[in-house]
Amino acid sequence: MGIEEHLPGDFLLGRVEQLAGWARSSSLWPATFGLACCAIEMMAAGGPRHDLARFGMERFSATPRQADLLIVAGRLSHKMAPVIRQVYDQMPEPKWVIAMGVCAASGGMFNNYAVVQGVDKILPVDMYVPGCPPRPEMLLDAIVKLHDRIRREPLGPHRAARLEEHEAKALQGISGVGR
Amino acid sequence: MTSETAQEPEYFAITGSDPREWEDIAAAAVKSGEDRLVINMGPHHPSTHGVLRLVLTLDGETVEEVRLVIGYLHTGIEKNMEFRTWTQGVTFCTRMDYLMPLFNEAAYCLAVEKLLGIVDRVPERAQIIRVMMMELNRISSHLVAIGTFGLELGATTVMTNGLLGRERILDTFEMITGVRMNHGYIRPGGVVQDLPPGATSNVRELIAQTRDGIGRLAKLLNANPVFLARTRNVAYIDLRGCVTLGVTGPLLRSAGLPWDLRKSQPYCGYENYDFDVAVQHSGDAYGRHLVRMAEMTESLKIVEQCLDRLATTGGPVMIDDKKIGWPAQLALGADGLGNSEQHIAGIMGSSMEALIHHFKLVTEGFRVPAGEAYAAVESPRGELGVHVVSDGGTRPYRVHFRDPSFTNLQAIPAMCEGGQLGDVIVAVASLDPLMGGVDR
Numbered sequence: 315m316g317i318e319e320h321l322p323g324d325f326l327l328g329r330v331e332q333l334a335g336w337a338r339s340s341s342l343w344p345a346t347f348g349l350a351c352c353a354i355e356m357m358a359a360g361g362p363r364h365d366l367a368r369f370g371m372e373r374f375s376a377t378p379r380q381a382d383l384l385i386v387a388g389r390l391s392h393k394m395a396p397v398i399r400q401v402y403d404q405m406p407e408p409k410w411v412i413a414m415g416v417c418a419a420s421g422g423m424f425n426n427y428a429v430v431q432g433v434d435k436i437l438p439v440d441m442y443v444p445g446c447p448p449r450p451e452m453l454l455d456a457i458v459k460l461h462d463r464i465r466r467e468p469l470g471p472h473r474a475a476r477l478e479e480h481e482a483k484a485l486q487g488i489s490g491v492g493r
Numbered sequence: 494m495t496s497e498t499a500q501e502p503e504y505f506a507i508t509g510s511d512p513r514e515w516e517d518i519a520a521a522a523v524k525s526g527e528d529r530l531v532i533n534m535g536p537h538h539p540s541t542h543g544v545l546r547l548v549l550t551l552d553g554e555t556v557e558e559v560r561l562v563i564g565y566l567h568t569g570i571e572k573n574m575e576f577r578t579w580t581q582g583v584t585f586c587t588r589m590d591y592l593m594p595l596f597n598e599a600a601y602c603l604a605v606e607k608l609l610g611i612v613d614r615v616p617e618r619a620q621i622i623r624v625m626m627m628e629l630n631r632i633s634s635h636l637v638a639i640g641t642f643g644l645e646l647g648a649t650t651v652m653t654n655g656l657l658g659r660e661r662i663l664d665t666f667e668m669i670t671g672v673r674m675n676h677g678y679i680r681p682g683g684v685v686q687d688l689p690p691g692a693t694s695n696v697r698e699l700i701a702q703t704r705d706g707i708g709r710l711a712k713l714l715n716a717n718p719v720f721l722a723r724t725r726n727v728a729y730i731d732l733r734g735c736v737t738l739g740v741t742g743p744l745l746r747s748a749g750l751p752w753d754l755r756k757s758q759p760y761c762g763y764e765n766y767d768f769d770v771a772v773q774h775s776g777d778a779y780g781r782h783l784v785r786m787a788e789m790t791e792s793l794k795i796v797e798q799c800l801d802r803l804a805t806t807g808g809p810v811m812i813d814d815k816k817i818g819w820p821a822q823l824a825l826g827a828d829g830l831g832n833s834e835q836h837i838a839g840i841m842g843s844s845m846e847a848l849i850h851h852f853k854l855v856t857e858g859f860r861v862p863a864g865e866a867y868a869a870v871e872s873p874r875g876e877l878g879v880h881v882v883s884d885g886g887t888r889p890y891r892v893h894f895r896d897p898s899f900t901n902l903q904a905i906p907a908m909c910e911g912g913q914l915g916d917v918i919v920a921v922a923s924l925d926p927l928m929g930g931v932d933r
Contacts, residue, residue, distance in 0.1 A: 336625075347537065349544060350566055350929050351591035351674055354637070358663075361656035376538075391932075394536065394544060395564045401537055423585070428569035447674055 333466040338408065344459065345381035346374045347401060351390030352415040352447040356387045359450035365433060369457060379406040389417035390430040399436050412441045412456055415447050422446060529552050536565040542921055543928035554914050559906045566932040574892045578862025579605055582889060589897065590930030591674060592637055593750065595630040596872040598679040599623055603760055604868035604879040608861050611812055619683035619810040620761045625799035626678065628792040632703060633662040634873040635785045638708060638925040642782065644842040645922045646723050651713060658706035665699050668692060684814035693800055700793055700933050707789050714782065724778040728908040728920035731776050738903045742875025744924060747773045747780035754871035766795050778923035815850065846863045858887040874898050874925060894933060898926035
C-alpha cells in the first residue's frame, strides 16, 4: 500500500500501526453506492439525526478514487454486478466493504433469477449488517465495529505473520477463522 | 449529425486509470472537426437518483440526445409474487418503490379486494387508517424528493431539513406498524393491526412539527434566487407532451391539468375528505416543486380529518370474514412477536377445526376467484396501477405494476434535449424517479 508496508518488523512498526490505524479509522470516506431501500437508510444515517459526521464520515465520496469504504446498500442485480466490481477496483488500497441489508449479505427474500445472492460472491466483505432495511443505528454500529478493527489492523511483517497463522489454522481444518 | 461525410465512428473506453486515454479522445475530436461527445452518466452517479443511467450526446454543453438505460435494480419482484400467497405478496410489493411503501401495498390490496369482491366490506376504520398512513407517506416521500432535489443542486441544508422531517414521520410509522420502511401493514381486507395506544396524539404532534418543517423548507427555497435561477423555465414540458407520454403526478399537475385520482376516481373513501388539488401552469421544475410543497400541506389537512374520524369510528380493522381475515388480532409479547393468547388458548384447547382453519389460512392462504382486476392509486409520483390476474388459486397468476416513475421517465428526453448539461440533473431531480419502482 504505502511506505508503512516496508518497515522492518522489529523497528517502530507497532507505533506506525497505531498511528496508521488511528488515522485510517478516524477519516474513513465512504463511496456513495446506494442501490435500493437501504440507500435511503444510509442517507438517513448521514442526516442530521444520526449524523455520521461524528465519526469523520460525512464526506460521501462520489468518486471511488477518493473513497476507502464501499457500503453496498441494497439488492444487487446481475446487471449491476460488473458496475460495482469496477467501482471497487477503482478504489485505492486499503479499502473495506460493508454489505448493508440482507439482500447485499445473502440475497435475502429475493431468491430468484435477478439478484446476486450476496455481494460476497463478487467482493470481499468485511462486515455484514442484517435487517430489511437495517436501521441507521445498525449501520452506525457496523461502522464503529469496523473502525475498531481498522484501528488494530497489522501492517507489513505483522500482517504477513497474521495471514500465515490464519492459513496454517485453516489448513488444519479449524473453522471460524476470520481475517 | 447525419452528414454524408460521417466516417465509421470511433469508440473509446475510459477507465480513468490512464490520463493518456483523454489525449486519444481529444485527438480524435480534433480530427473529426465535430464538437460532439457521447458520455455515460450513471448507473453509479450521485445525481441520478439511484441507479439510473443516462447516455448523453453533447455538443459542447448542449444536450443533443438523451437515452435512458434502466434495469440496474431489476429484482424480479413481480415474478416472486407468483410463488407466494396473496397475503405474502404485500411484503414483496412494499419493497418496490421504497419511498412509498404504503402506496404499493394499498394499490395491490385494492386490486386483490376488487377480485375478491369485498371492496364494500372492508371496515370503515381500516379505510381511514389507510388514508392517514398514505398521506403521511406522501409527505415523507415529497420531503425526500425535495431534499434530494436540493442536494443535487448542491444545497446540503435542504437535504438535512428534508431528512429531519422524514425521520419524524418514520418515528410515527414505527410506532404504528413496527418498522420504519417496508411495512407490510396494509393487507387484503384491511390493515394488519389497529393503532396502538397513544398513536393519535402522536400523529397530532407530528402534524404540528411537520407543518413547521414544511414552512421552513418553503422559506428556504420558494423565493431563493439561486434555486429560482436553477429551476425556473428549466426542464419544461407542456400539457400536451405530458398527456402524450402518459405522464402523471406532480409533473402533469405542474403543466396545468388538475388530474388527481383521489378526486377523479376516488378509492378508500377519498371522496369524503376535503382537500384541494395543487396545480401550477408553468410546466417547469419550479412548478413541480411548488406542487409538491402545496401537496404536503393538503396531505396534512387530510390527516387531520382522519384523526377526527378515527376518534368517532371504532370497530374492527380487518374484514369480518373468517375465510380472508387473519385469524386474530395481534397481541405483542415480550419477545416482540406473538398472537392473542386468548385466541391461541381457544384454538389449541377447545376447537380442532379452528386450529386447522388457522393453519390452512396462514400456510396456504385464501383462494381468490379466477379473473383479473385493475386498481390505481394516486402515489406521490403519479398513477400507481396494479393489474392482478388470478387462476382461482392461493397464489397470483400474474401481478403487474404500472409504476409512475417508469412512465414518467419517458419524458426525460423531451425535457432535456436542446438544453444544458447541468439542467439534465434538474430535470431528473424534478421528476423524482425511484429506480426501485422503475425496475422492480
